[in-house]
Amino acid sequence: MYTLKMARRMLLETDKRLLWKLVWNLGVRGSLSVLRHRSRMKRGVFFPPFLYVSIINSCNLRCQGCWVDVAHKQSTIDLPAMNRLISEAKAQGNSFFGLVGGEPFMHPEILEIVEAHPDCYFQVFTNGHFITEEVAARLHRAGNVTPLISVEGNEIISDERRGRNGVFSRTLTGIQNCLKHHVMTGVCTSLAKSNIDHLLTEEWVDRLIEMGVLYTWFHVYRPMGPDASTELCLTPEQQRRARQFVVDMRAKKPIVIIDAYYDGEGRALCPAANGISHHINPWGDIEPCPIVQFSRESIHANGDSRSLFEKFTESKFLEGFRSLAQQTTRGCIVLERPDLLEQLVVQHGAKDSTARGTALSELRSMVPRTSQYHPGHEIPEKNFYYRLAKRFLFNDFGVYAGHDHRATAAPFLNLPGAGDGVSAERTSGCCSEQFVELKAE
Numbered sequence: 001m002y003t004l005k006m007a008r009r010m011l012l013e014t015d016k017r018l019l020w021k022l023v024w025n026l027g028v029r030g031s032l033s034v035l036r037h038r039s040r041m042k043r044g045v046f047f048p049p050f051l052y053v054s055i056i057n058s059c060n061l062r063c064q065g066c067w068v069d070v071a072h073k074q075s076t077i078d079l080p081a082m083n084r085l086i087s088e089a090k091a092q093g094n095s096f097f098g099l100v101g102g103e104p105f106m107h108p109e110i111l112e113i114v115e116a117h118p119d120c121y122f123q124v125f126t127n128g129h130f131i132t133e134e135v136a137a138r139l140h141r142a143g144n145v146t147p148l149i150s151v152e153g154n155e156i157i158s159d160e161r162r163g164r165n166g167v168f169s170r171t172l173t174g175i176q177n178c179l180k181h182h183v184m185t186g187v188c189t190s191l192a193k194s195n196i197d198h199l200l201t202e203e204w205v206d207r208l209i210e211m212g213v214l215y216t217w218f219h220v221y222r223p224m225g226p227d228a229s230t231e232l233c234l235t236p237e238q239q240r241r242a243r244q245f246v247v248d249m250r251a252k253k254p255i256v257i258i259d260a261y262y263d264g265e266g267r268a269l270c271p272a273a274n275g276i277s278h279h280i281n282p283w284g285d286i287e288p289c290p291i292v293q294f295s296r297e298s299i300h301a302n303g304d305s306r307s308l309f310e311k312f313t314e315s316k317f318l319e320g321f322r323s324l325a326q327q328t329t330r331g332c333i334v335l336e337r338p339d340l341l342e343q344l345v346v347q348h349g350a351k352d353s354t355a356r357g358t359a360l361s362e363l364r365s366m367v368p369r370t371s372q373y374h375p376g377h378e379i380p381e382k383n384f385y386y387r388l389a390k391r392f393l394f395n396d397f398g399v400y401a402g403h404d405h406r407a408t409a410a411p412f413l414n415l416p417g418a419g420d421g422v423s424a425e426r427t428s429g430c431c432s433e434q435f436v437e438l439k440a441e
């Protein structure tokens with residue numbers, strides 16, 4: 001039944017030219033890029049198949065807990081730099097690029113960037129406010145781009161979470177403009193205590209389907225940056241509820257649901273640890289992922305004449321990050337062991353790649369907490385297609401083999417303390433309460 005309903009939607013609700021671009025550029029060429037990545041890793045060579053590029057730091061919103069320096073002087077990765085970056089990545093077989101911000105549609109050349117590479121596929125993480133009818137029509141003409149528009153709650157919650165009135169209605173207008181012009185459109189939500197009861201529901205998924213949204217992505221809010229809003233964090237029980245919901249809805253609703261943290265058997269993974277993706281910030285710094293704001297290399301020359309491929313494959317800092325993450329936990333090393341990440345940053349002399357220049361002190365003051373790793377509570381995929389796709393294209397690629405995380409990962413640890421005056425208290429079992437609850441003495 002699910003298969004029929006999904007096939008019906010794809011056939012009746014999509015523009016076939018855009019569907020073909022999606023299937024060929026992302027489905028076929030994107031899959032091949034992952035297979036190349038796996039074979040490169042076996043040869044000890046590294047280049048991530050999915051690059052996420054923050055093309056601008058500026059944003060029109062001020063969301064709670066955002067870690068991007070949105071209020072600092074605007075910095076962008078301009079068209080020539082993007083063309084160079086994409087061309088070098090294409091030479092390694094890449095075809096997919098995530099465009100992030102800030103707000104990517106504030107970049108004056110975003111449409112020229114996607115139009116310059118019709119053989120690639122772009123996913124733009126956006127609040128939707130700048131997607132006018134004209135922009136949507138141009139996205140449709142390009143055909144190789146999908147906006148992933150973030151909705152953070154109902155009108156009241158969304159406006160509060162994103163720091164302005166009218167945010168929710170402007171976001172809905174952006175979604176409607178995309179749908180009116182038959183653009184492949186997704187909606188994402190950063191799940192937090194404030195929105196989980198409204199948006200992690202069948203009613204919301206049904207509403208997205210009725211609107212014509214093709215896919216959705218439920219992230220889990222991660223407390224990072226200078227204004228981390230720890231009160232928004234989900235409890236481990238809520239995180240498992242989110243995973244169960246995604247697995248259930250994937251087997252039931254004709255909408256694609258993305259996640260980035262579990263293999264087909266429901267085992268946790270980190271997409272920076274298995275190397276499937278890395279991040280480039282608006283200043284061109286190469287980082288393991290958007291919340292690890294430290295770097296040794298840049299996409300810009302800056303006196304370093306190496307190719308992009310050489311920078312990625314020769315980077316001792318990136319290699320050290322992946323290796324440490326693989327040894328430490330199947331979850332998120334940043335959340336679980338900021339102390340080990342800090343040691344790595346110091347050891348490699350990695351620079352703080354933020355504009356605010358306080359990333360190291362923020363890391364030092366982080367309280368270790370658990371992440372997507374819930375050993376003993378794995379929830380395998382029910383949907384055959386997701387299970388099959390993950391088996392070949394999205395899993396840990398063997399990077400955790402031989403590592404015993406029981407001495408290092410948060411769910412197992414009586415952590416020695418996250419700083420002066422803080423000590424750890426083990427909770428019963430691995431996942432009750434906040435898994436490992438740290439209490440100030």
Ligand code: SF4
Binds near residue numbers: 269273288290331
């Ligand atoms: S380090 Fe954490 S936030 Fe970054 S990719 Fe891995 S799991 Fe995600």
